[in-house]
Amino acid sequence: xxxxxxxxxxxxxxxxxxxxxxxxxxxxxxxxxxxxxxxxxxxxxxxxxxxxxxxxxxxxxxxxxxxxxxxxxxxxxxxxxxxxxxxxxxxxxxxxxxxxxxxxxxxxxxxxxxxxxxxxxxxxxxx
Amino acid sequence: xxxxxxxxxxxxxxxxxxxxxxxxxxxxxxxxxxxxxxxxxxxxxxxxxxxxxxxxxxxxxxxxxxxxxxxxxxxxxxxxxxxxxxxxxxxxxxxxxxxxxxxxxxxxxxxxxxxxxxxxxxxxxxx
DNA sequence: GCTTGCCTTGACGCCGACGACAAGGTTTAG
DNA sequence: CTAAACCTTGTCGTCGGCGTCAAGGCAAGC
Numbered sequence: 001x002x003x004x005x006x007x008x009x010x011x012x013x014x015x016x017x018x019x020x021x022x023x024x025x026x027x028x029x030x031x032x033x034x035x036x037x038x039x040x041x042x043x044x045x046x047x048x049x050x051x052x053x054x055x056x057x058x059x060x061x062x063x064x065x066x067x068x069x070x071x072x073x074x075x076x077x078x079x080x081x082x083x084x085x086x087x088x089x090x091x092x093x094x095x096x097x098x099x100x101x102x103x104x105x106x107x108x109x110x111x112x113x114x115x116x117x118x119x120x121x122x123x124x125x126x127x
Numbered sequence: 128x129x130x131x132x133x134x135x136x137x138x139x140x141x142x143x144x145x146x147x148x149x150x151x152x153x154x155x156x157x158x159x160x161x162x163x164x165x166x167x168x169x170x171x172x173x174x175x176x177x178x179x180x181x182x183x184x185x186x187x188x189x190x191x192x193x194x195x196x197x198x199x200x201x202x203x204x205x206x207x208x209x210x211x212x213x214x215x216x217x218x219x220x221x222x223x224x225x226x227x228x229x230x231x232x233x234x235x236x237x238x239x240x241x242x243x244x245x246x247x248x249x250x251x252x253x254x
Numbered sequence: 255g256c257t258t259g260c261c262t263t264g265a266c267g268c269c270g271a272c273g274a275c276a277a278g279g280t281t282t283a284g
Numbered sequence: 285c286t287a288a289a290c291c292t293t294g295t296c297g298t299c300g301g302c303g304t305c306a307a308g309g310c311a312a313g314c
Contacts, residue, residue, distance in 0.1 A: 004259095013302085015304085016301080016302065018262095019302060033261080034310090035260085035261055055233065056230060058301090059300080059301080075240070077238070077240060078241045078244045078245060083242070083245075086238045090231060090234050090235060090238065093230055093231045094231065104217060107182065107216055110204045111210065111213045111217065113204060114202070114205045114210050114213065115210070121205075129291075130290095142272065142274085145292095146271070150271095160281085162280090162290090180271080185271090256314085258312085258313085260309105260312100261308100261309075261311095262307100264306085264307095265305090266303105266304085267304080268303085268304105270299100273297080274295105274297080274298100276295085277292100278293090281288100281289090281290075281291095282289085283287090283288085284285105284287090
């Protein structure tokens with residue numbers, strides 16, 4: 001499988017796959033003419049990477065999951081390192097959610113205050 | 128008031144104030160030697176900017192609030208343009224919170240699955 | 255042979271809010 | 285006289301995950 005085919009099957013671009021390889025996440029054989037050749041297993045790897053990135057992981061966070069897959073596991077999640085990252089990410093997400101909740105609350109306060117002020121001004125202007 | 132003093136009083140840096148000025152948010156007189164001179168009103172402007180940026184606004188989002196303050200209002204929130212931005216930002220925050228909730232849910236699922244798998248493996252290895 | 259369509263490496267662009275540094279001018283205190 | 289401590293403009297660097305050329309090689313069909 002050449003890079004274009006893998007890219008299409010994984011729903012991404014050749015550029016992206018080379019980028020992953022440059023960062024040590026994806027591996028490829030080389031044909032005589034220098035083309036990258038991938039086996040089926042890499043498709044699963046790339047899909048794992050994509051799924052995690054979509055969820056907000058960084059490339060570094062993804063490494064343990066890829067290693068876990070390469071170690072022969074059916075899921076990238078089941079290795080200790082992956083679990084560590086999962087826990088950390090959940091905690092991060094929780095923190096952001098809390099923060100955004102507070103932000104939302106504050107913005108809501110500013111909004112209602114502004115509306116109230118507008119009512120007042122409007123009433124005054126009608127006198 | 129020179130730029131260093133304003134920066135300190137607003138809890139930021141001279142570089143940041145020049146950046147705001149370059150983007151049309153903050154204004155300054157110039158002394159004979161070319162130094163920027165700020166009046167007290169600019170302190171409130173800068174604080175408004177900082178408060179909004181801290182909450183996740185971009186510089187463009189902040190403009191209406193600054194204009195509102197310059198128009199003589201006691202709060203930057205009370206003008207129609209500000210209210211529009213406030214509503215939009217609240218909607219954005221809500222969307223992100225929803226998305227993160229889904230992400231959290233998925234990650235939690237992956238984690239429990241991984242733990243369950245580990246239990247299984249552990250049990251097998253003890254046989 | 256020529257075009258088409260793959261592939262290769264390399265390098266710059268992006269976005270946003272600045273930080274950091276360069277190279278210089280000014281004023282003040284010792 | 286000089287050092288310190290301000291100020292000025294200008295430019296490059298940062299972070300991440302790529303997109304987008306550029307310039308070229310290789311394979312295959314007509």
